[in-house]
Amino acid sequence: MVSVVVPAHNEAAVLGRLLGGLLAQAAPGEFDVVVVANGCTDDTEGVARSHGVRVLTTPVPSKREALRLGDAAARGYPRLYVDADIELSTAAARALAAALSAPGGPLAAAPERDLPMTGRPWTVRAYYAIWTRLPHVRAGLFGRGVIAVGEEGNARIRALPPAMADDLAASLAFEPGERVIVPGARAVIRPPRTFADLMRRRVRAVTSVSELEQAAATAGERTGARDLLAIVARRPWLAPAAALFALVAVLARRRAARAIRAGDYTTWLRDESSRS
Template sequence: MSVDRAPRFTVVIPAYNEERFIGDCLRSLALQDFAGEYEVVVVDNNCTDGTAEIARQHGAVVVAEAQPGVCPARHRGSVAARGEIVVSSDADTVFDAGWLSRIDQSFRREPDRVAVAGPCRYVGGPWWGRVYAGILFELVHFVYRLTGRVLYVTATNIAFRKDAWSGYDLRGTQGADELGLLCQLRARGRVTFDRTNPTFTSARRLTRGLVYNLVVSWFFYYALAVTLNRVTGRPLIGTAPAFRNSDRPRFRARLVGLAWLAAIVALTLVGAELVENSWVAKR
């Protein structure tokens, strides 16, 4: 990874206490067969372990972001990026040797495109997680082939021209680094999807169980949060808490219950606001 000249790519890796995973991530980036210039920026998002030191040992540029959350961290890393193209990924993700080369080929085939996204495959974890990811990205690919429109991207595998990027929406919390970024980029040009160029991400979050991932992670912190925050124009639901393997089953069960309760309350509030707005409109 040479950084003597302005690089073609900057790979941005946000990190909060990722010393277990960051080494494998950076080693796989160092083994890329891309012949051009690229740099790796690791964003230290208030780490209290050896993440930042490990990143420096592997030759990454380390920048700090004090505001907690993956969106502020990605924003900080993207601002610091010197590359023509910013590539978003995660610290618990690894890549095959041709990953960057295939991204480069995609941009060179269509110089007018502003972004190219790819799928994410879970490594390890429960079987249903791998099935879920496979179905999700096959559906994304099918719709893209049918309509030319990318409906969803994963923040572990999207590359975009820096001059087409105007910053992450830091008020949007959950989803701002995926759906929010996708909407921004689609407004600026063509976004394409390459199903043949996956990233490989740890399935550690899936070990909390199917119910947790459907109810808490997806429904509450993603679908409901994105919708509710967009309707109200303010971050009523924040970003999901960072995953840690030391979480206790009893705590997880309580969190699921609280998520259901909060979802019911939030949907009631949204419904009430929509009804009130419809009455105002009728008057």
């Protein structure tokens, strides 16, 4: 049985979208879905129950705690950890599970990203035009809303220290030959609808990478000038987008500096616009 763990903090507006797509074509008992409503003040729990999945609740608003509780309650492998605000179809979940179940298969898997840009301002579109072309973004498990593991992969990520950037930490826990992006699986991840919300995401990313580097004493995933120049060399028309990307990176580092100096790795700057 494939287990699916969904940590959900005030996700009543979007959780039904995820569960509806995930279960639309699922056979009875095919997926063991556990939604962990953590620190919720909305009807996240009610939405989850209306879809007939198992629901755990905790007053602690912590994704890490929610993942721990969901993991302890999950019944099978492969195991998918899925963000509540994305969209994942039955077929995509099956493809991820199949990739991990194949003989000699990888320890961890993730889907391709679908990033709908309709209604997004040019600044957001330009940023993602560069971000999606970065080599470490294309190869990493992070930023996809789903990480799937087998039993051995699960043991590895459970041994990781707590980190805000849990998906990046999980990605770095596996060597390139131990992880795979499954072409037959796609997840819809909604980009921010405003530049301000894009900046919130990026400040959180900079802060979380700093935390990860301190906790693991290893370099996180960072973009350098060479990466941007390589993209522009192949696609000169992306030069303005690369300039904007660099500006966002500088602004995000400056805004994150105070939290990093204070060791504040708990304040979660959430993008609400993509949930509307």
